[in-house]
Amino acid sequence: MKKGKKYSDSMKLIDRTKLYDPEEAVALVKQTAKAKFDETVEISVRLGVDPRHADQQVRGAVVLPNGTGKKVTVLAICKGDKANEATEAGAEYVGAEDMIAKIQGGWFDFDVVVATPDMMGMVGRLGRVLGPKGLMPNPKSGTVSMDIAKAVRDIKAGKVEYRVDKTAIIHCPVGKASFEEAKLTENLRALMEAIIKAKPAAAKGTYIRSAVLSSTMGPGIKLNSLKF
Numbered sequence: 001m002k003k004g005k006k007y008s009d010s011m012k013l014i015d016r017t018k019l020y021d022p023e024e025a026v027a028l029v030k031q032t033a034k035a036k037f038d039e040t041v042e043i044s045v046r047l048g049v050d051p052r053h054a055d056q057q058v059r060g061a062v063v064l065p066n067g068t069g070k071k072v073t074v075l076a077i078c079k080g081d082k083a084n085e086a087t088e089a090g091a092e093y094v095g096a097e098d099m100i101a102k103i104q105g106g107w108f109d110f111d112v113v114v115a116t117p118d119m120m121g122m123v124g125r126l127g128r129v130l131g132p133k134g135l136m137p138n139p140k141s142g143t144v145s146m147d148i149a150k151a152v153r154d155i156k157a158g159k160v161e162y163r164v165d166k167t168a169i170i171h172c173p174v175g176k177a178s179f180e181e182a183k184l185t186e187n188l189r190a191l192m193e194a195i196i197k198a199k200p201a202a203a204k205g206t207y208i209r210s211a212v213l214s215s216t217m218g219p220g221i222k223l224n225s226l227k228f
Contacts, residue, residue: 006034011219019224025213026184033177033215038069040216041177041184043223045170045195046209055202058170059163061141062194066183067158069176074152075099075110077119077137082148086114089152100126108133114143114151134161158187162195168209170195177215188213192228 013031020028026041033039049056075093076086077100086094093099093110100122113130115123115137123130123137130136137143141161145151162172174187192211199207208228212220 006217009034014219014221016222019222020213021224021227022185022188023181025221025223026181026188028221029213029215029218030177030181030184032218032221035215035217037216039177039218040070040173041175041179041213042171042173042216043188043191043211043213044220045172045192045211045225047164047168047170047195047203048206048209049164049168049200049203051164051166051168053202056200057164058195058198058200059138059140059161060194060198061143061154061159061161062191063154064158064160064174064187065190066175066179066187068160068173069179070173072112072155073110074155075113076148076152077113077115077123078148079116079119082116082146085149086152089149090156091152097122103129108135110135112143112155113137114145114148114155116146116148117144120144160191162191162198174213189228192225196228 013028029041047058049058051057074091076091077096078086079096083094096119103126113135127136142151160172162170164170172191174191175184208225211223211225213223214220
């Protein structure tokens with residue numbers, strides 16, 4: 001596959017044999033983000049786990065100190081006082097049976113779903129449609145909670161969910177290329193610390209095998225994971 005000129009120019013800035021410290025990698029990723037739009041900066045972390053085993057699943061969520069730079073539309077599935085709390089906290093859509101019926105009818109104008117535990121019996125019916133899109137509320141990621149207002153506020157503040165895929169890799173955004181270097185670095189460190197803390201007891205050998213930082217259209221920059 002032929003790469004464009006901007007990509008080729010960006011590649012010249014990177015030493016493929018080098019593992020970069022977080023601050024160096026962030027400075028480089030900003031230089032290599034040459035698209036006309038504000039590119040998302042993402043990290044891909046290869047872990048020394050076997051995701052086929054339940055005791056080696058790595059999953060969780062962390063609020064990035066400087067947010068993601070992305071506007072997130074939240075749907076809160078709850079009733080009564082909890083519905084009022086969710087609305088006050090900034091959820092764009094709030095409801096119960098009505099929202100479930102809308103989703104069953106093919107409506108997906110939201111980025112994240114949060115729910116109170118008492119609603120999960122009904123939300124469970126949507127597993128087949130929400131699951132494949134990664135939208136199913138989950139207590140581990142803080143999207144099933146009695147404190148629905150906090151769940152909404154955390155998401156609005158820049159909470160990201162990370163989970164290991166079938167190939168033992170976590171892909172996760174850490175901000176936008178327009179962010180200041182210090183803010184991107186702070187976000188990157190917060191995410192990496194959360195992933196390291198989430199190391200399963202059953203994982204043997206080297207846990208962080210490799211970590212690569214890149215912008216949406218830019219090349220990958222290898223990180224020195226020992227610096228986290």
